[in-house]
Structure formats: structure tokens, C-alpha cells
Amino acid sequence: MLSCKQLVARSSDYLDKQLTLGERLMVRQHLLFCSHCRRFLKQMRVAQATVRALPEEPVVDSQALAERLARELKDS
Amino acid sequence: MTGEQQTRLLERLLKGEQQAFKELVDTYQGAMRAVAYAIVGSRHADEAVQDAWLAVVRNLKGFEQRSSLKTWLLTITANAAKTRYKQNRREVLLDDLPGPHGTIGDERFATDGHWLQGPAAWHEDTPEALLSREQMRECLEHTLLSLSELQRSVLLLRERQGLELEQICNLLDISLSNVRVLLHRARLKVFATLEHFEETGQC
Numbered sequence: 084m085l086s087c088k089q090l091v092a093r094s095s096d097y098l099d100k101q102l103t104l105g106e107r108l109m110v111r112q113h114l115l116f117c118s119h120c121r122r123f124l125k126q127m128r129v130a131q132a133t134v135r136a137l138p139e140e141p142v143v144d145s146q147a148l149a150e151r152l153a154r155e156l157k158d159s
Numbered sequence: 160m161t162g163e164q165q166t167r168l169l170e171r172l173l174k175g176e177q178q179a180f181k182e183l184v185d186t187y188q189g190a191m192r193a194v195a196y197a198i199v200g201s202r203h204a205d206e207a208v209q210d211a212w213l214a215v216v217r218n219l220k221g222f223e224q225r226s227s228l229k230t231w232l233l234t235i236t237a238n239a240a241k242t243r244y245k246q247n248r249r250e251v252l253l254d255d256l257p258g259p260h261g262t263i264g265d266e267r268f269a270t271d272g273h274w275l276q277g278p279a280a281w282h283e284d285t286p287e288a289l290l291s292r293e294q295m296r297e298c299l300e301h302t303l304l305s306l307s308e309l310q311r312s313v314l315l316l317r318e319r320q321g322l323e324l325e326q327i328c329n330l331l332d333i334s335l336s337n338v339r340v341l342l343h344r345a346r347l348k349v350f351a352t353l354e355h356f357e358e359t360g361q362c
Contacts, residue, residue: 086272091263095343099317099324101335119277123263129284130350134318136286137299142188148212149180155216156175 085113090120094127160186165228172219184212187229190320191236197312197331198240207240214239230326237330253340254307258348259362260355281357289353298362302352306345313338314345 085093090113096102097110114121142148160168171179188208195207214235222231269275283289290296303311313331316322322330327338356362 086268087274088265088268088272091268091347092343095346096339099339099342101324101339119274122280123278126278126281126284126353127346127350129281129286129289130346130353131318133286133289133299133353134303134314134349135321136290137296137303137319139189139319142184145181145184145188148184148188149177152180152184152212152216153175153177155213156172156219159217 085109087113087117087120090114090117091123094124097124098127098131160228162224165224169219169222169224169228187232190229190316190322191232193312193315193320194233194236194330195240197309197316198237199244200308203243204240207243208236210239210243211236233322233326233330241332253337255310255344256305256307258351259302259305260348260351262344262347262351278354279358281353283357294362295356298356299349299352301362302348306348309333310341310345313341314349317342 090110093102093106093110097107102110114124168179168182172183191208191211192204195204195211199207211232215232218235222228226234267275281289283291290299303314306314309331313327316327316330317324324335324338324342327333328335331338333341352362
């Protein structure tokens, strides 16, 4: 049986579907019985989504760059 | 972007339509920057992206859509960055810098591997709610900046740009196991920051 510590160590691989079928089943089985780890994984997913939702630095001047690229294309 | 949208955008690009280039830049510059950043670091990332854009224009006519536009652009970016960096290519640094709020480390577990104290419930558990507070946003930005450049890049390429792990390996020339390690360490530090903020209400 997987311990909580081992589950946490495998959590990213679980979320990224990098575990073998056997490992995946061990994680699932642990989650059935462990509310702490269920909460941990849920919060890991929230953390992933939060990084995804963090606003990206905007392109400084995309208009000028676009003009330049269009010009380069015509000159090429 | 669907295949059809991509084909239409390409047609407009090949005609030299400025608005099409603007759409291209607005859509992909962020991902290109993240790739360049991972390879050459913050100091030269912008130059590498500039190089990449010029290479994109030069090769646009020859793009046969065997891969998605995004994959093609990111491959060109990685190549441009690697060319810039040929002299002294960075070794894969698995350095793990300490995060501002630590990580989920051994101290959280008993010797038998159980949680000493399980993770507490968070007041907010949606990204929108978490990011609605400016202080939280700043706190998270601060944590991201505390990561090594490679760790941060891998995290952003995966979470924000939605790349597959295999794509990250190929673009950055690092092994799958290294990508997995980098990603996991970065995520745990982000987790620790969110947890800390939820518990204390401050950064």
C-alpha cells in the first residue's frame, strides 16, 4: 500500500498520466481511503489551474512587429 | 486553433496581410518567449524570439502543415535560441532553489509516511477567486520568479502553454525524467505558496 508521502511524490506524474497502470491503480486505491490525499490532489489541480489563469505578460508592441514581419515577407 | 482556421490564417500571412501577422504574434509570442527563455535565459530570450520571427517569415512558404502551426513555431524558436547559445550551452541544472514558502517536504509526514497534519481546506478553491486578490497574484508571481529559470519555464510551458511533456523534452533537449522532476518541484512550491496564503491571508 502506498503511503501518503509516496502519493505526494507521485502526484505530478499521476496528474500528467505518467504512471504505469499498476502505479495508477495504487494511487486510486490510496485515494479511496485517504481524505487528506484526496484534498491534496484537488488542491494540486487548483494550483495548476491558478498558474494557467495567471495573466501573461502582454506582447509589448505586436502592431510594430507585425508591420515589420509583413514587410520582411514582401521583401523576401 | 483548428486546422481550418490555421489554413486560413496561413493564406492571409502569405499574402502579407499585416492584421494576420498581428494575430500570429498575439497568439504565439507568449509560448515562443517561454521556450526561448528556457533555453537562453531571460537576458537573451527576446533576441532569440526576434531571430525566430525572421526565420518564420523566411520559411513560411515552405511550411507544409505536417505539424501544427504552434509546434512549428516553437521548434523554430528552440532552434533559434540554441543557435544563439551554441558557444556555451547551458547544462541541465536541476538546482532546486528554496521557494519563499518552502515546499511539501519530508517534515510534513510521519516516519510511517502518513501526513502529520493533512492539508487544510482552502477558503477559495477556484483560480478566479484565488487570483481576485492582487496580493495573492503578486505573491504567486514572486514564487514563480524564485524558481530556477528552467524550472519556471517547464512549469509555464506545461500549465500555461499546455504543451505535452514529450514536446517540452524535444524543444528543450532534456530527458523526460528531468522534465518530470522539474515540474513536480515547481508545482509543490506553488502549492506551498497558495497554502501559506490561504492559512495566513498574507504572502
